[in-house]
Amino acid sequence: MDRPTRRLPSSVFAYEAGVLTLEGVSLAAIAEAVGTPFYVYSAGRLRERYRALATALAPFDVDIHFAAKANSNRAVLAVLAAEGAGADIVSGGELARALSSGIPAAKVVFSGVGKTEDEIAAALRAGIHQINAESYEELHLIDRIAGELGLVAEVALRINPDVDAETHAKITTGKKDNKFGIDADRLARLDNEVKGLANLKIVGLAMHIGSQILSAKPFLAAYGRIAELTRELRGRGFDIQRLDLGGGFGVPYENELEFSFDDLAAAIRTTVGDLGCRLSVEPGRSLVADAGVLVSRVTLVKDASPMQFAVLDAAMNDLVRPAMYDSHHDIVPVKEPVAGVQAVEYDVVGPICESSDTFAKRRKMPPVAAGDLVVLATAGAYGATMSSTYNSRALIPEVLVDAGRFAVVRRRVTIEEQMGWERLPDWAAAPALSGSRAAE
Template sequence: MDHFLYRDGALYAEDVPISEIAAAVGTPFYCYSTATLERHFRLFDEALEGVDHLVCYAMKAASNQAILKTLAALGAGMDVVSGGEYARAIAAGVPGERIVFSGVGKTREEISAALTGGIRQFNVESEPEMEAINAVALELGKVAPITVRVNPDVDAKTHAKIATGKSENKFGIPISRARDVYAHAASLKGLKVIGIDVHIGSQLTELEPFELAYNKVAELTEQLRADGHEITRLDLGGGLGIPYERSNSAPPLPVEYGAMIKRVLGPQGCEIEIEPGRLIAGNAGIMVTEVIYVKEGEDREFLIVDGAMNDLIRPAMYEAHHDIVPVVEPVPGEEPARYDIVGPVCESGDTFAKGRALATSKAGDLIAFRSAGAYGAVMSSEYNSRPLIPEVLVNGDQFAVIRRRPSYEEMINRDSIPTWL
């Protein structure tokens, strides 16, 4: 469920007409709903009620300060994968004890910053990284809390570019080697082993892969405890999918996911961490764009819009589907037209949809890409020297620009000219 609904023939974000925002900030732009962000976080939090747990929002989905502050106010932790994300979490007022540091390539500088500023745990991805964290911790006179990310070799049944739990992926340590790696970790004076980490991928639409992985984690927990390790925390990652196509069957609900976690891992008596990102932010955001031209092709019509692949790269990168709707509600019974919906970037890859049914459109019409709140703005760029587009947050009948569109001059002035020029 989201809070982008038609009212009196117009698309609204909560209680604000989308057309009103477009008139104020121009197009294209991202728009987020506070009510949807809050609702989706609470669904996860309530799903784990009765179990000691922390819901850590995966910041890579959408990391604007206003979004982070909205979630932090509800008690969310943060899952970060870079020094920049760690700095963003701290700037948003999230205490270090609610920040988990994931990612395969943590640098010594990032490790030092997190140890100095405070960290809940590092999710260790490799033995060289483990040695680096130990060395930095000893240099600083600290002890670093860690979990080890194990790779359970489970097929997440998702897009190959966002699957992370198979043996061929770069993530984690093979679960078959986990006991040896934990034994080594226990011998390092700068580390304190507190638990196990696992994450098998993103946009999962079935619970079975999760359950297969979590059963392996339950077995490993018992083995490690028998080896003398104090395993008190299980970090289960994120990955629960969202319904990008409203006509398709919906992925499992957070309450179903939570029930499975309790059933499989409850007997271990551990604190549970989960790291949802897409399901919290995805349907909480849309991208709004304006039709520039309707172009007649040889065998099709093109809807050329002012949004482009640099603004929303998911269709070009992942062949991703986004439902696309007009901002003015179609007349009931009106026969839709079919368009290839494309942007102005000089690449054929700048195509959002082919042969998509949409209400008959003309230049100046506004259309909205649904489910664009996750991996939209954060993956955008200034390719073709197109400015980053505004982000807008709605709260009830109010809206605010939370990232403005830079001018061409600001973009150009970030470049530095060598003295010889």
């Protein structure tokens, strides 16, 4: 008999009295209170993951800047801020979210290949830790803006080390043909480029080679390369004091082995640990992915023999990763399956008019029926933060659970509210011409 597995999203989830709970809170009770679909996050799991990384890196006194793009909800940021996390941001909006969530400006690093003048100015005015510059053109832009503000900007050069991260092509960032960073073999220009740039100080080097990396091997190669460049630039008179080692530490979505923070620490020890630099990392999904799930209700089960379609009220606008990356998310029923129940094979889909609105194909799982609640696991990273209102759908709630209590930390944004953001131009309401006059 083909029986479904009973793997749960992470250690903070458990079946209690036949219902899936998060930190002891019934997901069915939350669904009853806020409606479906919704995201829910565990504050306890966020702390657990942050502390695991901090403990592994403690011998090197590494600063941890959470990559806000993975999950920028202010409640999530506030939990991590209380643990001591800084933020790695890639937009002015993320800067505002980080500062309003209790992350000090002095713990903020600004990355990204296309920072605008307004964003750079806002970051400099706030007094952030450093800007990671990704091109020589950006160095000149930062220098000009800092001069206009009467400031000296502290800048790290983001280096593209041309290292294969061994990950999905759409989330690799450290190869020569990626848009990110300054090619390591173009640093010979640096001496001439910085002449006359009186309003910035190059304090370090930065790198980020990709996302969802499951082995320390690519980091070992990249960190070795940045160590070589640090020694080279110091030999040319540059005072390299800081190394931002990026992030990209992966998580198991299906059958992968969990990324080892201890292996990461070993890679740091053997490559950059003896340089005397202030070190930092930028974890994102490794802290939040398995702390969050998407809870959805089965709208109907469509019998298209031999196929069975489980149609959910969640859609690709809520969780776009499967459509964008063909990514896997475990799907777990909220009601505990009966022991020994025979699995049924489903295509699990959403209601949007796109064939790509599919969460799983040929997925073997316990039988479900209309009205049942299911969980799409490991959705705390790049879930709500990448959501949209496609098909004029609501932005769904986000909920935080902490020690047996829950709170809505983003309410549902309805279509009526969304239409309130829009305005018809005056001329659009003018009466149209009709009859013979219109034909002239």
